[in-house]
Each structure stands twice: as structure tokens, then as C-alpha cells.
Amino acid sequence: MNVQIKKLDDFGRGIAFIDDKITFIPYVLENELVEYKITEKRKKYNQAEALSIFEKNENRIETRCPYFFVCGGCCLQHMNLLLEEQFKKDKVINILKKFAGIESYNLNFIGGDRYFYRNKITLTVENGKIGLLRERSNQLVEIDRCYLVHEQLNDIIKVLKVLVRKEMGISKIMLRLGYRTNEVMMAIVGKVKHIDDFLALSDSLIVNQKVVSKRYISSYIMDKKFCVGSSSFFQVNDQVVEYLYQEIINQIKHLNSKRVLDLYCGVGTIGISLSPYVDEVVGIEVVKEAIEDANYNKEINDIRNIRFIHSRVEDILDQLPTNYDTIIIDPPRSGLDRKTRDFLKRINSKYIIYISCDPITFARDLKDLKEKYQLLSIKLFNMFPGTYHVECLSLLSLKDV
Numbered sequence: 145m146n147v148q149i150k151k152l153d154d155f156g157r158g159i160a161f162i163d164d165k166i167t168f169i170p171y172v173l174e175n176e177l178v179e180y181k182i183t184e185k186r187k188k189y190n191q192a193e194a195l196s197i198f199e200k201n202e203n204r205i206e207t208r209c210p211y212f213f214v215c216g217g218c219c220l221q222h223m224n225l226l227l228e229e230q231f232k233k234d235k236v237i238n239i240l241k242k243f244a245g246i247e248s249y250n251l252n253f254i255g256g257d258r259y260f261y262r263n264k265i266t267l268t269v270e271n272g273k274i275g276l277l278r279e280r281s282n283q284l285v286e287i288d289r290c291y292l293v294h295e296q297l298n299d300i301i302k303v304l305k306v307l308v309r310k311e312m313g314i315s316k317i318m319l320r321l322g323y324r325t326n327e328v329m330m331a332i333v334g335k336v337k338h339i340d341d342f343l344a345l346s347d348s349l350i351v352n353q354k355v356v357s358k359r360y361i362s363s364y365i366m367d368k369k370f371c372v373g374s375s376s377f378f379q380v381n382d383q384v385v386e387y388l389y390q391e392i393i394n395q396i397k398h399l400n401s402k403r404v405l406d407l408y409c410g411v412g413t414i415g416i417s418l419s420p421y422v423d424e425v426v427g428i429e430v431v432k433e434a435i436e437d438a439n440y441n442k443e444i445n446d447i448r449n450i451r452f453i454h455s456r457v458e459d460i461l462d463q464l465p466t467n468y469d470t471i472i473i474d475p476p477r478s479g480l481d482r483k484t485r486d487f488l489k490r491i492n493s494k495y496i497i498y499i500s501c502d503p504i505t506f507a508r509d510l511k512d513l514k515e516k517y518q519l520l521s522i523k524l525f526n527m528f529p530g531t532y533h534v535e536c537l538s539l540l541s542l543k544d545v
């Protein structure tokens with residue numbers, strides 16, 4: 145049985161109508177004519193699998209990764225880059241229109257390398273095998289290499305594949321690579337028998353959150369050095385994060401901002417990067433280890449005009465001064481809570497720079513902030529090529545009252 149794909153949803157799945165019922169089919173593209181098999185029937189929708197494709201979309205390409213159709217970690221590798229960019233632009237435009245009532249057209253899109261860009265991977269270990277968990281399941285997909293992950297980490301995965309055959313007590317291994325330092329962090333969950341094997345592969349080894357060798361690795365973003373512990377957040381795409389931070393610095397210089405609040409600051413990367421251009425920065429972050437790293441990063445970069453506070457953003461807002469001219473917000477996927485949005489509307493800072501990795505919560509927050517702020521620009525950064533995720537950078541200015 146054949147069906148034509150009408151369009152893609154926000155997760156890159158094809159949408160078709162079979163007997164008038166919406167049907168999701170992964171790994172297909174718009175207008176393709178596919179032979180399908182229904183894999184799951186639900187009350188409101190079906191899931192199906194494409195068995196063969198008769199009329200291919202001109203932007204379809206051969207996928208490089210042998211696990212692409214089984215792993216689910218990335219889902220756009222069958223598109224060429226042109227189509228991936230258009231898909232992400234359209235997705236953000238549609239979401240902003242639907243959830244925030246904002247019409248945006250020519251979104252600027254800044255990309256980077258399509259493969260081997262990630263500086264971090266979390267692997268699952270089971271019965272002497274190592275790999276990734278199939279999307280939305282506990283099924284292990286054994287891998288030799290991941291096409292999204294830096295090749296130096298892929299070389300380590302090949303060695304780990306041999307090592308884990310002798311280790312039956314390990315369940316997870318997180319690998320992280322320092323940019324321009326090539327330092328390797330390995331954080332293991334479980335019982336390790338041959339610890340020397342893992343020490344030989346890493347600069348920083350952590351087992352069950354206990355430090356075995358060194359607590360952190362070092363990495364660079366532009367000319368600043370950052371130490372990162374295993375519990376701290378660090379952006380996964382070293383190339384695109386430099387484009388993103390350079391754009392934030394350009395905006396800060398252009399706006400002539402002097403007093404900056406850096407909410408959800410992680411290990412202090414944004415605040416430290418822009419500190420040479422402003423008088424004062426205050427960073428706020430909930431993870432204690434990240435604040436320890438941020439304070440260390442302030443010292444090693446010899447930065448004097450920045451201060452970090454360990455707190456949930458929503459718990460400290462009422463105690464902060466209200467004279468910041470620019471507030472930078474880079475929250476997790478869940479976006480801003482109501483208390484933080486109310487604070488932003490009350491504080492009357494001239495500008496907000498909002499960095500988001502989830503267009504839906506971003507749109508919800510913009511809809512609320514629109515009462516007091518007008519949207520000046522949105523730029524998209526392809527921080528996660530091959531996946532349906534996209535990073536948005538937006539600039540808002542206080543409306544004249």
C-alpha cells in the first residue's frame with residue numbers, strides 16, 4: 145500500500161493521511177510516495193514504517209551512519225544540508241506564529257560541520273556490549289562509531305568496546321572532550337574491575353561521582369579557557385558555540401551594555417566571554433559544581449568584574465538590584481517559570497538576550513514578555529546538526545512606556 149507524504153512534523157517525521165487518520169512515518173521526506181506498513185494503531189493516530197520509496201524528494205541523500213534507521217539519536221541525516229536548514233527555519237517560524245502570534249520571515253541561519261561535532265556522548269553498557277539506547281526504548285544498539293561525535297571520542301569507543309567485555313558491573317560511560325586541549329573526561333556509573341585500563345584512556349576519571357584522577361577537564365571557547373566538571377553543563381558543539389558567543393558579544397557592544405545579568409550561567413562561559421566589554425556581570429546557576437567551576441574559570445582567565453551566585457534563578461530574583469541594562473537568559477529546555485517572567489517584566493532592563501534550545505517554551509515565554517518587550521531579532525544556530533533540535537538567539541528591547 146502506498147501513500148504520499150504531505151509534510152514533516154516538528155520532529156522530522158513524515159505526516160500522511162491513511163483512511164483519513166493522521167499517520168506518522170519516520171525517515172521520509174515531503175511529497176515522497178512510499179510503500180508503508182502500519183506498526184501501531186492508536187485512537188487518534190497511526191505509526192507506520194516506510195518499506196520502500198518510489199518517488200524520492202530531490203533533497204534526499206544517502207545516509208552515512210549504519211545505525212541511522214535503528215538508533216534514533218539523530219533523524220535528519222537523510223536530508224541534504226539545504227533542506228535541514230529550511231526544515232529548522234520553517235519549524236521555528238511556525239511555532240512562533242502558533243504559540244506567540246509572532247510573524248518572522250527571513251531568519252538568519254548560522255551552521256557548522258554536519259558530522260563529528262559533538263564533544264560529549266553518554267554510552268550504555270550491557271552484558272559486555274557498549275552502545276546507545278534506541279530512541280524511547282531500553283534496547284541497546286551496539287555501535288563502533290557515532291557520526292555526530294568527535295572522532296577522538298570514537299577512537300576511545302573502539303577501545304572501550306574491548307574493555308567492557310571484561311567488565312560486567314558497568315552500566316553507563318559518559319565521555320567528554322576538551323576543545324583545543326584534547327583532554328578526555330570519563331564518568332562511569334557502576335562497578336569497575338580494571339580501573340587502570342580506564343585511567344590510561346582519560347585525563348579525568350570519575351566513578352559513581354567520585355573523582356579517581358582529576359575532577360575536571362579544560363576546554364576553550366574563543367580565547368578563554370574553561371574548566372568543566374562532570375556534573376556541569378557545557379555546550380556540545382565547540383564550533384557553533386563560538387559563532388553564538390561572538391554574536392552575543394557583538395550585540396552587547398552594539399547596545400553599549402554595561403551592567404549584565406547572566407541567568408542560568410553554567411560554568412560562567414557567556415559572562416566570562418563578554419566581561420572585557422562591560423563594567424559588571426553577575427551570573428546565577430543552580431548546580432553547585434558548575435558555580436565552583438565558574439569561580440575557578442574567573443580566576444584562570446584573570447577576570448575581575450564578574451561575580452557568581454549559587455541559587456535557583458527564581459529563588460534569588462527578589463534580592464537582586466534592578467539596575468541591569470541587559471539580562472542574558474539561557475535556560476534549560478523547560479524555559480522560564482512564571483516567577484522569572486514576572487521579574488523580567490517588572491525589572492525594566494533595557495534589553496533581554498534570550499538563548500533557547502526549545503522553540504516551544506521559547507515561544508510561550510516570548511508571548512508573555514511581549515507585554516513589556518518588543519522582539520528586535522532572532523538568529524538560528526545549528527548547534528545540533530542531523531537532529532531536529534535548533535538553538536535560537538533573540539534580542540528584545542523594552543517598549544516605550
Ligand SMILES: C[S@@+](CC[C@H](N)C(=O)[O-])C[C@H]1O[C@@H](n2cnc3c(N)ncnc32)[C@H](O)[C@@H]1O
Binds near residue numbers: 376379409434474
Ligand atoms: C542551557 S544551559 C546554559 C549554560 C550556560 N549559559 C552555557 O552556555 O554554557 C542551562 C543551565 O541552567 C542551569 N539551571 C537549570 N535550572 C536552573 C534554575 N532553576 N536556576 C538556575 N540555573 C538553572 C543548568 O544547570 C544549566 O547549567
